[in-house]
Amino acid sequence: MSNPLDAAFDPEAFRALGHTVVDLLADRLGQDLVGKGLVRMDAAPEEEYAHWRKIMDSGSGGAGAFLEEFVERAIRLHHPRYMGHQVCGPAPLAALAGFVGEWLNNGMAVYEMGPGATALERWVIERTAALFGFEAGGGFLTSGGTLAMLTALLGARARKLGAGVLEYGSEPKWALLGSEQAHYCAGRAAHVMGWGRAGFVGVPVDEKFRMRVDLLERVYNETLASGRTPVAVVGSACTTSTGAYDDLRAVADFCERKDLWFHVDGAHGGAAAFCPELRGRLAGIERADSVILDFHKLLLTPALATAVIFRDAGASWAAFQQKAEYLWDASVQEEWFNVGRRTFECTKLSMSLKIAALWKVYGVEVFAENVRRVHANAERFARLVSGDSRFELAAWPESNIVCFRLKTVKEDEEAQDALQRDIRARCSGSGEFYIVQTVLNGRTWLRTALMNPFTSESDLADLLERIAELGCSPN
Secondary structure (H helix, E strand, O other), X not given: OOOHHHHHOOHHHHHHHHHHHHHXXXXXXXXXXXXXXXXXXXXXXXXXXXXXXXXXXXOOOOHHHHHHHHHHHOOOOOOOOEOOOOOOOOOHHHHHHHHHHHHHOOOOOOHHHOHHHHHHHHHHHHHHHHHOOOOOOEEEEXXXXXXXXXXXXXXXXXXXXXXXXXXXXXXXXXEEEEEOOOOHHHHHHHHHHHHOHHHEEEEOEOOOOOEOHHHHHHHHHHHHHOXXXXXXXXXXXXXXXXXXXXXXXXXXXXXXXXOOEEEEEOOOHHHHHHOHHHHHHHOOHHHOOEEEEEHHHHOOOOOOOEEEEEOOHHXXXXXXXXXOOOOOOOOOOOOOOOHHHOOOOOOOOOHHHHHHHHHHHHOOHHHHHHHHHHHHHHHHHHHHHHOOOOEEEOOOOOOOEEEEEEOOOOOOXXXXXXXXXXXXXXXXXXXXXXXXXXXXXXXXXXXXXXXOOOOOHHHHHHHHHHHHHHHHOOO
């Protein structure tokens, strides 16, 4: 038997395994696109652990069989009946680019370790900033929306409270304002910055689950009266639960009057900037101080790849200003090419390669068409739901997220909610569809994020029939 280290780096074995893996994934893609097979396996956590523990404890084995088993048990995001969480089935080219980046392993932090990825990151950020209307914008890519939100708001804190906060921290007398439907990571950011859970103050929403901007003044004054001073407002474009877009123009007006930082959580809905006919939903975003955007949601890119973009490129340095002389020359200020100066990560994957490969080969239209199709599917589904007396909509969708419920004769609200939860569990548990649930105004709703551009109207109609069937035969 050859030395395992030598075997692990054998070029011909690598070549053969690469062909095997690509064939495996291409076959799976072909099956998924036509809806063949189940979307997911319904294995309980302990069952799944037992399965993999048995495999791992059985000694060494073939790479092809091991990877095939993993693929077989994985959730199939390219399946047209995947309608669950906000993660896309990535375009094959983007996945291959990610593979190239991981194989090269040119981790970014300093330019000398990742020159190509650093240059491509700047290009991606500049083009995306332009789509948001930032003429002098700048920023970087980071690992997911939660980290992006925190980084942007750390920048807001430094800009609004002064550089001293980087040396001495800040007392829990400050606050962020945002919609009650804002993503939970806004509250987490306030907590991490030392302001506690009370550091994020929710603004009530209207019947369409958009921030009541008319109540911002009242919430602002109440926050001041409680002993906290707001420094920023987080606008949602769009919310995670329902896909509602806040009125960004009105929020921008308020922030200008109060001299507050205006941050837009565009992790999901910021992708509308790539689609001309949907860009109007982001009206006012050009006045934001910072915006985040997940390319791994609606822009066909494998996770994780999130842009943090500032209207003033200089603000992108505000979150972190500390010395690390062994990595870079501390005497040189604002080196755009040493990205570790601006990010939490030191070593960072070549995220930009995945995005740039798609942009280069297919043009910006590939992103636009994906956004266009999944939004059109949400419109189709909403029409099906609203036209079926057995169901009700939470609100007409503004993005590709649709929340709805099966109507029931049960009078008790908890029983009604329990039925929705039961339907969701059995619908997704069967593997035929994958949907999720959410809570709106204290009530449980079924929720679909229509992430797959190949989901058809018949898939959507079949989902409603399946839910109605499950509702008639609860556990």
